[in-house]
Amino acid sequence: MKVSLIISTYNWPSALNACLQSILMQSRMPDEVIIADDGSGSETRDLIHQFQAYFPVPIVHVWHPDAGFQLAVIRNKAIVAAQHEYIIQIDGDLILHPQFVNDHLNLARQGSFISGSRVLLPEDFSAHILRTGKIPSWSTLVFKGDNRLNALHFPALMRYLAPEYKKRQPYYVKGCNMSFWREDLFKVNGYNEAITGWGREDNELAVRLINSGKKRLFIKFGGICFHLFHPVVSREMEELNDEILSEAIKTKILFAARGISDHNHDKAL
Numbered sequence: 001m002k003v004s005l006i007i008s009t010y011n012w013p014s015a016l017n018a019c020l021q022s023i024l025m026q027s028r029m030p031d032e033v034i035i036a037d038d039g040s041g042s043e044t045r046d047l048i049h050q051f052q053a054y055f056p057v058p059i060v061h062v063w064h065p066d067a068g069f070q071l072a073v074i075r076n077k078a079i080v081a082a083q084h085e086y087i088i089q090i091d092g093d094l095i096l097h098p099q100f101v102n103d104h105l106n107l108a109r110q111g112s113f114i115s116g117s118r119v120l121l122p123e124d125f126s127a128h129i130l131r132t133g134k135i136p137s138w139s140t141l142v143f144k145g146d147n148r149l150n151a152l153h154f155p156a157l158m159r160y161l162a163p164e165y166k167k168r169q170p171y172y173v174k175g176c177n178m179s180f181w182r183e184d185l186f187k188v189n190g191y192n193e194a195i196t197g198w199g200r201e202d203n204e205l206a207v208r209l210i211n212s213g214k215k216r217l218f219i220k221f222g223g224i225c226f227h228l229f230h231p232v233v234s235r236e237m238e239e240l241n242d243e244i245l246s247e248a249i250k251t252k253i254l255f256a257a258r259g260i261s262d263h264n265h266d267k268a269l
Helices: 013-024 042-052 071-081 098-105 125-130 138-143 155-160 182-187 201-211 238-251
Strands: 004-011 032-037 057-064 086-091 094-096 112-116 177-181 215-218 225-227
Touching: 004 013, 004 071, 004 094, 004 098, 013 032, 013 042, 013 094, 013 125, 032 042, 032 071, 042 057, 057 071, 071 094, 071 182, 071 201, 086 094, 086 215, 098 112, 098 215, 112 201, 177 182, 201 215, 201 238
Parallel strands: 004 032, 004 086, 032 057, 112 215
Antiparallel strands: 086 177, 094 225, 112 177
């Protein structure tokens, strides 16, 4: 099975640098990396070019002009650009455990999609990582993390808990740590582009995947990642996005009116 790793980013090249470094440490490399860039400037582009020169797998830069928070749109464009049958999705402010990709692939099952959690890193420690440009040791990341339970790695427990963890909250997902079969995303038309600004695009996608018969697995004690601190983004669209999510649950919608189908002819940079 081949896998495309999609990284969403926006104008934070120092965080993306740390993220890409952690990908180089993976025990199982993805077969390609696709950077879903929501309108970053030249500094991000230059960083990507530097990594492209020596990265062991292709890095594809999918970019569109900055038109505000358009995460659903840029993720759809990245999904269209993906070349492989399985997609792992992260954000560009994460440092990945060396087994991150391997854990997702070991848990992948036909008829399901996966979501995981994250370990939150404090502000001062995050600033230190970004300032030095170096990834600390695994033990240091665990020690500094605010919610260390999310940093425990037990693959046997991971497989056992996957269908049971948060079973009563089926739409609970973290878009920064998810994976899917590419064909399943196409069947529901990917992300709903009616959702703009922060929030609920990942939950609403989960609703449509579940409505289409897919089962959510939660990757606990595996798929570990560390989230670099940043200030809370504007949530002015949260109320409207909550309404879109509620409507998707109520009507049992299967297919987004605006989604992947709008980008089937897009070209990556």
